[in-house]
Amino acid sequence: xxxxxxxxVTVAVFAILALSLNIIAGxxxxxxxxxxxxxxxxxxxxxxxxxxxxxSFWLDLPAALIVAGLVGVILGVISLRLARDFLAITTIxxxxxxxxxxxxxxxxGGAMGIPAIPSPAIAGHEFGYRDFFVTAVVLVIMVAxxxxxxxxxxxxxxxxxxxxxxxxxxxxxIQVASYKIAAFVLGTALAGLAGGxxxxxxxxxxxxxxxxxxxxxxxxxxxxxxxxTIRGALAGxxxxxxxxxxxxxxxxxxxxVYGFLLLFMVRFQPQGIVGEDSWLVxxxxxxxxSLRTGGARRDTAGG
Amino acid sequence: MFIPSxxxxxxxGSIYALMALGLSLVYGILRILDVANAGAYTxxxxxxxxxxxxxxxxxxxxxxxxxxxxxxxxxLQRFFYVPILASGPIIPLIASIGVFTALEEAYRLIFGxxxxxxxxxxxxxxxxxxxxxxxxxxxxxxxxxVVVLVGTWYVLGHTRMGLAWxxxxxxxxxAQAMGIDARRVTxxxxxxxxxxxxxxxxxxxxxxxxxxxxxxxMPAYKMLAIIVLGGLxxxxxxxxxxxxxxxxxxxxxAYVGFLLPRDSIAFVALIIILLVRxxxxxxxxxxxx
Numbered sequence: 001x002x003x004x005x006x007x008x009v010t011v012a013v014f015a016i017l018a019l020s021l022n023i024i025a026g027x028x029x030x031x032x033x034x035x036x037x038x039x040x041x042x043x044x045x046x047x048x049x050x051x052x053x054x055x056s057f058w059l060d061l062p063a064a065l066i067v068a069g070l071v072g073v074i075l076g077v078i079s080l081r082l083a084r085d086f087l088a089i090t091t092i093x094x095x096x097x098x099x100x101x102x103x104x105x106x107x108x109g110g111a112m113g114i115p116a117i118p119s120p121a122i123a124g125h126e127f128g129y130r131d132f133f134v135t136a137v138v139l140v141i142m143v144a145x146x147x148x149x150x151x152x153x154x155x156x157x158x159x160x161x162x163x164x165x166x167x168x169x170x171x172x173x174i175q176v177a178s179y180k181i182a183a184f185v186l187g188t189a190l191a192g193l194a195g196g197x198x199x200x201x202x203x204x205x206x207x208x209x210x211x212x213x214x215x216x217x218x219x220x221x222x223x224x225x226x227x228x229t230i231r232g233a234l235a236g237x238x239x240x241x242x243x244x245x246x247x248x249x250x251x252x253x254x255x256x257v258y259g260f261l262l263l264f265m266v267r268f269q270p271q272g273i274v275g276e277d278s279w280l281v282x283x284x285x286x287x288x289x290s291l292r293t294g295g296a297r298r299d300t301a302g303g
Numbered sequence: 304m305f306i307p308s309x310x311x312x313x314x315x316g317s318i319y320a321l322m323a324l325g326l327s328l329v330y331g332i333l334r335i336l337d338v339a340n341a342g343a344y345t346x347x348x349x350x351x352x353x354x355x356x357x358x359x360x361x362x363x364x365x366x367x368x369x370x371x372x373x374x375x376x377x378x379l380q381r382f383f384y385v386p387i388l389a390s391g392p393i394i395p396l397i398a399s400i401g402v403f404t405a406l407e408e409a410y411r412l413i414f415g416x417x418x419x420x421x422x423x424x425x426x427x428x429x430x431x432x433x434x435x436x437x438x439x440x441x442x443x444x445x446x447x448x449v450v451v452l453v454g455t456w457y458v459l460g461h462t463r464m465g466l467a468w469x470x471x472x473x474x475x476x477x478a479q480a481m482g483i484d485a486r487r488v489t490x491x492x493x494x495x496x497x498x499x500x501x502x503x504x505x506x507x508x509x510x511x512x513x514x515x516x517x518x519x520x521m522p523a524y525k526m527l528a529i530i531v532l533g534g535l536x537x538x539x540x541x542x543x544x545x546x547x548x549x550x551x552x553x554x555x556x557a558y559v560g561f562l563l564p565r566d567s568i569a570f571v572a573l574i575i576i577l578l579v580r581x582x583x584x585x586x587x588x589x590x591x592x
Contacts, residue, residue, distance in 0.1 A: 097574065260401065263402055
């Protein structure tokens, strides 16, 4: 049972990360390959506040959100100045530099990271695996609900317009700069939130936990599920999150399978497994149509 | 300390130039960031060391490594990259990361996770420059880099193939309307780009006497920083940026000392320079989009 809860919490954390990246890369269409840096910023903020200053989980979680979001402002401002591919590589650079800072600046605890991060507690009851899992699921629901809300607001519509054609968006009076920065701030802040939670769950943070490969995993989940959709972010996090567990029996070939899966996925289904206009969504739509049932249910196999 | 740093810096810069040039050529035509190019670097090293053990000849190893890697590049572009170009820049990048991950795993599974020695002897003597020893391998690296880079400059600037490349890089549709076969240009582009990476891989592994599955990790991303500094898709700028980064890394490590590890210098430089000059250092005129 503990095993399933641990996998469940990890999947939930990655679901938040995929949703957070979806705001930047999916809605606003900005390439961002360094989301793990902000995940790490949130984690280190929570770790430092709780171990050195005795700040409780309930206060350092918002702090993690704010610190990551503030650094996200910088990234947002940078994004205004750079053409797309330059931005993509700069975000990779930010990820590498951030990990190097965690690793080499003594304040962040060096290669060993920061250990002994206390578990959260409510009224004297210390969190167990079950409590972590429930909290994680609640956070996922909150972030997904926020995303769903955004999609319906002027903010979401403006981001979509910027994604489709920045100049056209500016021409119809959308404040491109402010909306872009807002998307970066929101997306990175939510990654920070995930980091703060994850730090308490793991009880230790190390630089390697937030390296560029983690950013790639987050982006892969999002693209695998379907860039720009909430269901895509969730399905991607669940499927790719449990895949290492499912493939444990061929553990030696795991990354090989993962690499090929990613390659063939984007080759033959670049819109993601449940993204807009994907094969699966079409099939479900047809099935639902032929059954004439109103509420078609989506089956994200194994979720 | 100055002369050894200079020699090391130029050697590193030459290696970077060989690798980054291929990446830059590919970007110039397809506008994709091809991380898998570093997989060709490692592939070249492994094919090279295998052929070297069979034949005992460093140059047959070099040619074999380049040939196998070039074939990989050709297959990748024809069957994977070109068909997904329409889905925007992020999708091919993810595909290339998938390829790179799978390749590194394949090397580990086939050749084992440990370091394999590459004890090739090159025909150049160890010499002394101003009293500082320069190894034959270093000379060979610099020599090969100069030959390849001058060759590329000549081909790009003075041949029909180069003209076709420049035309396609500038505007693929117009180039095609003028009768240029973009498919062929792209194919050649990948053959050359992957062969160059493999040549770098063979030379580096002879230099350090080591071949291992993850040797492409650092180059995979550092080369991206370098091609941006060079002004994306600008081959000559890329060569200049490679030498610059090779020298800056070596001199900073030797003289200044730096809080962060050597491999992050390229990225710190990238971030600072992009903030000052968003179009890259060696870009003239229009910004690459």
